[in-house]
Every structure is written in structure tokens, then in C-alpha cells.
Amino acid sequence: MSTITHVKKHFVFIKYQKLIIAAIVIGFLASFLAISLKRGTEHYEELLFNHASENNFLLFVFPLIGLTIIAFLRYYLFNNKANKGIKEIFETTEKRKNSLPIYKIPSHFINGLFTVIFGGSTGIEVSTVVAAATIGSITQQKENLLNRHKLELICAGVAAGITALFFSPFAGILFAYEVISKKLSKAFILVTTISVTVSIVICILLHEKPLFNVVIQEWQWKAFPYFILLGIIAGMNAVYLTKTVLFFKAKFATFKKNSTKVILSAVFISIGLFVLPQLYGDGYHAIKENLANSNTLVLTIPIFITIIGIIIFKPILTSLTLAGGGDGGVFAPSIFIGGFIGLLLAVVLNTFFNANVIPLNFMIIGMGAMLSASIHAPFTAIFLTCGLVNDYSLLFPILVTCLVAKYVSKRIYPFTVYSFAKNKLCLQEKK
Incomplete structure (x- = not known):
């Protein structure tokens, strides 16, 4: 023995x-x-x-x-x-x-x-x-x-x-x-x-550096209700992103010729990029530029329309890219969209409600909230967002906002792009 x-x-x-x-x-x-x-x-x-x-x-x-x-x-x-x-x-x-x-x-x-x-x-x-x-x-x-x-x-x-x-x-x-x-x-x-x-x-x-080089300003408790609002908005937008990706993938799957998918995707992506060049690639270049200028940004009608356009059309261009045969997912688009949602909310609050919140902080928190809601992985989003700037001083507001965003998105639509694929696979195996 x-x-x-x-x-x-x-x-x-x-x-x-x-x-x-x-x-x-x-x-x-x-x-x-x-x-x-x-x-x-x-x-x-x-x-x-x-x-x-x-x-x-x-x-x-x-x-x-x-x-x-x-x-x-x-x-x-x-x-x-x-x-x-x-x-x-x-x-x-x-x-x-x-x-x-x-x-x-x-x-x-x-x-x-x-x-x-x-x-x-x-x-x-x-x-x-x-x-x-x-x-x-x-x-x-x-x-x-x-x-x-x-x-x-x-x-x-x-x-x-x-x-x-x-x-x-x-x-x-x-x-x-x-x-x-x-x-x-x-x-x-x-x-x-x-x-x-x-x-x-x-x-x-190899001397790798954080993706975004910024100096975080200390957050204030008076902004807490606005963080929850940011989480709710991010959760709803995550559902829009998920459903848009699934919709375009399903539609393009009906095309028999691959060349049709490629040409259609390329044409519409090109039009989108011509109108909003900020949507080019992963969009991190646009995020870096806006992070640097976020706290001094003055809300004007052209800026408002541009940011709204970015939030609406980024999911569509992402979906066209994936449906047309491109490689990627919703990770970078979620970070990108969340950053602009946070920026827009902050400048709107400061302009019309004299909230005196910090747009830079809202951009960073928005990135985490949108990612959390898009992949239903709040703790991944929390630590990833802190890693993006190599700073954990926003850990608590990011935690709260990510949990709110995930809850809202899951209540509206129970699947992510990832879990929908897994659920579909399980159903196919049962059949």
C-alpha cells in the first residue's frame, strides 16, 4: 500500500x-x-x-x-x-x-x-x-x-x-x-x-510602457452619482455594440461569395473613415489625443456631433470589419467607445449642470465600464483599466462603475459576443 x-x-x-x-x-x-x-x-x-x-x-x-x-x-x-x-x-x-x-x-x-x-x-x-x-x-x-x-x-x-x-x-x-x-x-x-x-x-x-501616459487627478465623492450614471449609459451602449456585431455577422453569413463580403465591408468602412477618421484602426491614437486635451475641452456643437457620431458608428464599423473577414473582437472598440462616452458625459455635466467633474477621470472610468459591460467580466475590466494608465487611484470608482455597467447590460441582454458564440456552440452539439 x-x-x-x-x-x-x-x-x-x-x-x-x-x-x-x-x-x-x-x-x-x-x-x-x-x-x-x-x-x-x-x-x-x-x-x-x-x-x-x-x-x-x-x-x-x-x-x-x-x-x-x-x-x-x-x-x-x-x-x-x-x-x-x-x-x-x-x-x-x-x-x-x-x-x-x-x-x-x-x-x-x-x-x-x-x-x-x-x-x-x-x-x-x-x-x-x-x-x-x-x-x-x-x-x-x-x-x-x-x-x-x-x-x-x-x-x-x-x-x-x-x-x-x-x-x-x-x-x-x-x-x-x-x-x-x-x-x-x-x-x-x-x-x-x-x-x-x-x-x-x-x-x-523590454521596457514596455502603459498604453496611456496620463496623470490621474484625485476623484471626489460628489461625483459618485455621476459614476453610476456613467455605468448605466455604458451598459446600454455595450448591448448596442453586442447586438450590432451579431446582426452584421448574421447578415453577411448569408452572402455566398466571399468577395461580396470583402467589397461591401470595405466600401462602408471607407465611407465611415472618411467622415470620422478617428475610427481608423483600434482608435487608440484618438483616445490618446483626447486624454491629453480632455480637461480643457470646451463643448461646442461640432464637438458634440463628432463624439455622438463616434459612439454610434464605431460599433457599425467594427461589425463590418469582423463580418467582412477582418480579425479582432470587441476589446479595443469597447475601450474606445467607453472613453468617448465618459468624455461626453463629463463635458455635458460641466457645461449644463456645473458639476465640476474631471473629464480625464471619466474617460478612464468609461473605458473600464464599457469593457466590463461588453464582455461581462467586471474584475478583468477593473484591473485592465488600471493597467492601461498604470495607476490604481481610481480603483474604487472603476469598481462601482464596472459592476453597474455589467449588471445593466446583462439585464437588458444576457449574452456577450463571446457567450453568444459559446451558447450557440452548445445548442449545435445538443442537436
Whole structure:
């Protein structure tokens, strides 16, 4: 009996030893992938956007170029299979025998890059998540002893990728838990903690900086009711974003020819970018500009119309980008829309109600609220938002606003883009 116990203990020791090694490898590879994609996207997006700003006709050319390249790559290089985003992870984790094929790494990396730099109105976050998840899936396939821990190793890749993108280890672990796993285990805690630790070390060594460089001003309790109002508005807008994405994807799925999807998407995206160039790519350039000028912004009719247009049309352009074959998700659009909702609410309150609130704070809190409502992951949104500015002084108002936003969105519509895909997959399996 003692011999059997000894053998079992030895087996468990070996298994956890391999899990630790796997988590280190996954954290290293996933963080390098995320940082490479982020830096490449930032560089080329800025370069092409500057060209388009000087020559407006390029706004009518770039989206077609990007979506056409992606379509050709998919047909000739990536087994003629469209990327499905987070749904691909769910399809893999729902069945033990399923796995993410290795070509998903270059597929999401390249397609995510080309989508954003050529003006596709989304971000690289979901591309990074699926590519990083693939690293975890492949690692599990290479070692039979880890077969039962596919989900945990996929989560390790996801957590490391999110950590590298937003310089927030808590956001990485919480996203893997709230969106992908939804359950805790010793193995999950072990591998995600190790992978995000490796990822944050890589970020420090490579001198990664927060996405937004701002100086936060101290928030005041008198603004608390307005934070709740911001959460309610963000929750309603998140439902609008979700339903818009699902609507356009369903409509474009009825087109038999892929060329029809590409041309229609490119035409409407180009028109949208010509009218509102702030919607180009992930839109972080517009967020940075408005963060810098937020506290001195004076509300005028043109500014009001512009911000309203941004809030209304960003979900439409995001949906067209995804429906037309672009790679991405609702991560960056949620952050973008939330920032402008917060800015608009703050300047309206200051202009018409003499509320004397701080627009910069409202922009940052709005980002978290909208993200929380869009993916129904409030704690991910809280720590990710703090990671965006590398400042936790707004933690409490962000916490309250994120919880309110998530509650409102879920009461209006119970699904996110991610959970709708998972629910649809489960229904298909039952049939």
C-alpha cells in the first residue's frame, strides 16, 4: 500500500513539474508574441494613418487592401478557414479531442496586424488571445501527461498574452477565469500565475510602457452619482455594440461569395473613415489625443456631433470589419467607445449642470465600464483599466462603475459576443 502511495505521489510530482515547465515556456512565447504584435501594429498603424491623413483617398483604398490580403491569405495559406475569434477556444475546450492547429498562430498574428493597420475598426486583443491560446494547446499536445490540463494551459497562454498587452497580470488571470475557464483549480492557479509572472518580467526587460501616459487627478465623492450614471449609459451602449456585431455577422453569413463580403465591408468602412477618421484602426491614437486635451475641452456643437457620431458608428464599423473577414473582437472598440462616452458625459455635466467633474477621470472610468459591460467580466475590466494608465487611484470608482455597467447590460441582454458564440456552440452539439 505504501508503495502505491509513493508511486502516486511521484506521479503527481512529475505532473506538476511538467506543468511548471510548460507554464514558463507558454508565458515566454505568448508574451513575446503579444509584444511583437502590439509594437508592429502601433508602428505601421501610425505610419499608414499619417499617410491617409495627408491623402484622404487612401481611406477609400486601405480597408479594401487589408481585407483582400486577409482573404487571399486565408484561401491560399490558412486552409481556407475563417478565424472565429474566441469561439475557436470554446470549440477546443468543449471537447477533449479538439485542439487548436499550429497555423492559428501566424493566421491570427498576420490577419490581426493587417486588419488594424489598414483601418479595420477593431483591435489586436482577440487575435493575441487566440494565438496565445494556441501556444498553450500545442504545449499540451506535446506531453501526454498534460492531456487533462488542456484548458489550464490554454488559459496560461491567454493570461500571458493579455498581461503583455496591458501590463496587468491581474487582468490576464481574471480574463482567463471570467471569460475562458469560469472555474478554479490548483492547476489553473499554478500555471496562470507562473505564465503571467514570466510575461510581466519580459515586459519589464523590454521596457514596455502603459498604453496611456496620463496623470490621474484625485476623484471626489460628489461625483459618485455621476459614476453610476456613467455605468448605466455604458451598459446600454455595450448591448448596442453586442447586438450590432451579431446582426452584421448574421447578415453577411448569408452572402455566398466571399468577395461580396470583402467589397461591401470595405466600401462602408471607407465611407465611415472618411467622415470620422478617428475610427481608423483600434482608435487608440484618438483616445490618446483626447486624454491629453480632455480637461480643457470646451463643448461646442461640432464637438458634440463628432463624439455622438463616434459612439454610434464605431460599433457599425467594427461589425463590418469582423463580418467582412477582418480579425479582432470587441476589446479595443469597447475601450474606445467607453472613453468617448465618459468624455461626453463629463463635458455635458460641466457645461449644463456645473458639476465640476474631471473629464480625464471619466474617460478612464468609461473605458473600464464599457469593457466590463461588453464582455461581462467586471474584475478583468477593473484591473485592465488600471493597467492601461498604470495607476490604481481610481480603483474604487472603476469598481462601482464596472459592476453597474455589467449588471445593466446583462439585464437588458444576457449574452456577450463571446457567450453568444459559446451558447450557440452548445445548442449545435445538443442537436
